[in-house]
Amino acid sequence: xxxxxxxxxxxxxxxxxxxAPETAALSGTIDADVMIVSAGFTCLxxxxxxxxAGQAVVVVEAQEIGWGASGRNGGQVNxxxxxxxxxxxxxxxxxxxxxxxxxxxxxxxxxxxxxxxxTIKCAHRRVPYIGGAYGKRGLTEVExxxxxxxxxxxxxxxxAKQDTNSVLGNRFFDGSMEDxxxxxxxxLSYVRGLARxxxxxxxxxxxxxxxxxxxxxxxxxx
Ligand SMILES: Cc1cc2nc3c(=O)[nH]c(=O)nc-3n(C[C@H](O)[C@H](O)[C@H](O)COP(=O)(O)OP(=O)(O)OC[C@H]3O[C@@H](n4cnc5c(N)ncnc54)[C@H](O)[C@@H]3O)c2cc1C
Numbered sequence: 484x485x486x487x488x489x490x491x492x493x494x495x496x497x498x499x500x501x502x503a504p505e506t507a508a509l510s511g512t513i514d515a516d517v518m519i520v521s522a523g524f525t526c527l528x529x530x531x532x533x534x535x536a537g538q539a540v541v542v543v544e545a546q547e548i549g550w551g552a553s554g555r556n557g558g559q560v561n562x563x564x565x566x567x568x569x570x571x572x573x574x575x576x577x578x579x580x581x582x583x584x585x586x587x588x589x590x591x592x593x594x595x596x597x598x599x600x601x602t603i604k605c606a607h608r609r610v611p612y613i614g615g616a617y618g619k620r621g622l623t624e625v626e627x628x629x630x631x632x633x634x635x636x637x638x639x640x641x642x643a644k645q646d647t648n649s650v651l652g653n654r655f656f657d658g659s660m661e662d663x664x665x666x667x668x669x670x671l672s673y674v675r676g677l678a679r680x681x682x683x684x685x686x687x688x689x690x691x692x693x694x695x696x697x698x699x700x701x702x703x704x705x
Contacts, residue, residue, distance in 0.1 A: 491550060496558075500671035501604050503548055504679040506688035513687065515541040520694050523553035527677040528597070534684035542678075542686055545693035549674035561612050562591045562664040568631040584635070591664040598668070603676030605668045612665025615647060615656035625660040638663035 484492075491497060517533055519526045522544035530540045544550065566587060572580040598607050616625040629639045639662045642650065647659040682688065 491546075491554070494555065494671075496554060496669065496671040500549075500554075500669060501675055503675050504682055506548075506682070506690055509541075509687060509689050513541055513689075515539045515687070517541075518543060521545075521551065522548040522674070522678060522688065522690070523551045524674055524677065525553075527674065527681050528593075530686045531597075531677065531681040531684055534681060534686045540681075540686045541689060542681070543689045543692050543694055545691070547690050548678045548688070549671045553674040554671040556670050558667050558670045559612070560591050560594050560607075560666040560668060562662045563587050563632055563637065567628060568635055588635070588637070591666060594668075594673075595666060597677070597680075598673070601676070601680040603673060603680065605670075605672035605676055607666060607668040607673070609666040612662045613642070613647070613650065614660050614662075615651065616658045616660070617656055621656075622658050625658060629660040632662070 516538040517530075517540050519530050519533075519540060519542045522542050526542060527548075530542050533540050548554075568584065571583050571587070574580070575583050595607065595609060597603065598605060614625055614628070616622045626641065629641045633639045639660055642659045642661055644657050647656045648654050651659070678688065
């Protein structure tokens with residue numbers, strides 16, 4: 484076993500995760516409308532949605548389902564994490580910015596909807612996200628964050644120092660912002676669950692198959 488494999492398998496998540504789904508070996512020629520490289524959150528959600536839309540999808544993964552950051556992260560489902568609404572608009576402009584904001588706004592709901600709709604077992608909990616503020620600068624930042632996202636319609640509130648400290652159980656922060664859309668889950672169980680659901684929707688998997696590096700050569704078909 485390699486060091487990388489040991490590193491993955493000697494984790495709390497690996498020791499406590501739901502079983503990985505068994506993927507059948509693929510052989511011969513595989514016809515697909517879409518080939519997706521990697522079996523993490525991002526690609527498995529795309530694979531599932533494409534399959535539900537009637538596309539034939541194959542996922543190619545160099546190692547195993549959840550091998551990357553998706554099977555190793557903190558398991559926090561963070562709403563609009565670290566992003567100021569005005570920053571998104573400034574970066575993307577009005578039209579694309581509005582679309583990005585919609586995506587950010589719906590991201591946590593999408594995760595929990597997928598879990599509920601497909602009964603994915605991943606120890607999920609819907610609890611508020613709390614961002615602590617330290618010092619005057621920190622307070623100004625969370626005030627701006629709460630104002631911008633609050634005006635956008637997010638369920639955000641500001642907490643004074645005392646409330647923050649009683650929720651967080653320490654005396655470190657001078658205040659905080661709280662967004663009710665947050666939550667937590669077991670990331671390796673979630674990614675394995677997503678893979679199981681994608682498989683039932685018809686997605687095929689090829690694991691231990693690293694795609695060779697490729698370079699973009701211009702527009703496909705030209
Ligand atoms: C330490 C840490 C903590 C984090 N904590 C949080 C958190 O609490 N909450 C949160 O929302 N986000 C967190 N994140 C971020 C989050 O984990 C990532 O944004 C998310 O997992 C990215 O998913 P992904 O599907 O894009 O990529 P990944 O899950 O990284 O998947 C990429 C996959 O691609 C495969 N691959 C790579 N190259 C090839 C190839 N050539 N051929 C075939 N397959 C290939 C890899 O083997 C891997 O399985 C954290 C990240 C880290 C590193």
